[in-house]
Amino acid sequence: EKRAVIQIEKNGYPDLIYINAAKIFQGIHTEKSEDKIQVRYGDNSESPMMAFKDEHSRRVSYELAFNTLKYQDLLEEILLDSRTYPCYSIPDELTSLLVVMLYDLQDRKFKKRKIFAEEELVAEVQEIEDYLYSYRTKLAAALARCRIKYDALSIEYFVPETIWKQEQRASTLPLCFWINTFKISLEDVIRDLEMKGFRKVESVSDFDHYTYAVDQHCPDVLVFPSSLREELLNFDLFADCKLLLQ
Template sequence: HNLIIVVLCDYMERKFQSRLVRSDLEDDDNDDDVVENHRTKLNAALARLCRISLNVLTLDSFLPESVRKNDKIASGMLVSAWVNAAKTSLHEVKQALHDKNFKEVSTQDELTHLTYLHDDHCPDLIFFPGQMLQKLEKISIVTKKFLVLQDKSSSVGLHALVSVLGEDDDVVYVNVGSAISAGHLASILYNRGSSVYAFGVTSKKQLKQCSMNLEKLGVRGQGYYLRKINQQIDGCFFLFNK
């Protein structure tokens, strides 16, 4: 019995990893193997005992107070999403939300559970309560990219830019990243006769990711290519429009 306790304490000390046996010490294989074969159950039982002794109701309670506070703040933040004009319209998105029992409200204070708010600054932007994020990620208009979940901070600059563009003006977009925001810009400019030239892709992997994201958004691209200088990828550009 005492040997089992010693072996168990040893396992806890090395976090249930296999033991390296010293050649100059006698090895008790039988007891060690018993603990090894039941290490998952032992680990779970010890975790339960620890939670009981500390009077902890959930695993989240083990997290530092600062982390739990940040999680609580994050859950209270609004979720924003923009309407993808390359695939749908604001009216159709609102209708789809109503079909899912969402109700439009007029003020942020009214946002709770199955409600949404049309933004005052960005005409294609909609807000939802933070606790609805997981539900939103599963509804078809989001999975099919008719409605794209993205923070409002990524949209404000795009709408400010479009407000000063002339008809048929084109846009150069640098540091394209994943191309989600560039795709949003193309959505805003949909049916305006403008094109977006996006630069800043520095690898084939990134180019593939950008192409996939644009395809999901329904934005058609033309002129995809990579350019190399001195065996290094110097960047590439692709243009896309409606």
């Protein structure tokens, strides 16, 4: 049976995701020696992390922060080359938010973000979004110049080699999900998966795309092919914390 490939359109995230991702990125960004610093991140260590709405929000915030970290050097170069930075109306304490939102803007091909219904808006996010969007043509041109300069077909070229190798290894490992039995039973999970077209197999060696296996040592753990990561993480089972990624 053939299944349609699900294309997830990139519309951006709610404001609170950007705030939390920026806070995370602030704590993990690569700090450079004083003689090499061109982009200053200030100190917003006293600003609190917003409460995560749910497990999905937490995961997305961390993914956005770590994706920004992977491309930190490129994003900084784009900001400088386009003369989007420095901006004297944006304090150093908001630089992390600026860089995080730039990563997302280029990931959306510099298209305008979709505002979600009943979304809690944050003034700083709105301000930086408007600022970046007003520079979108210059930012896109700066990205193009960087790719030409480094002969890069895509921005993946700019990922540090050590991170790229780690990601390559991780991408081949099967995905393990723990069934949150406080919220759902194994039988109900299996029923839900079968309705989505999944088929149970005996072991990972039998994987064939839309298949899964029950862990032989822990029956509350399901194992899936790594190729299904994005699709699985968008399931209601995961968003509702009925399945938890290990």
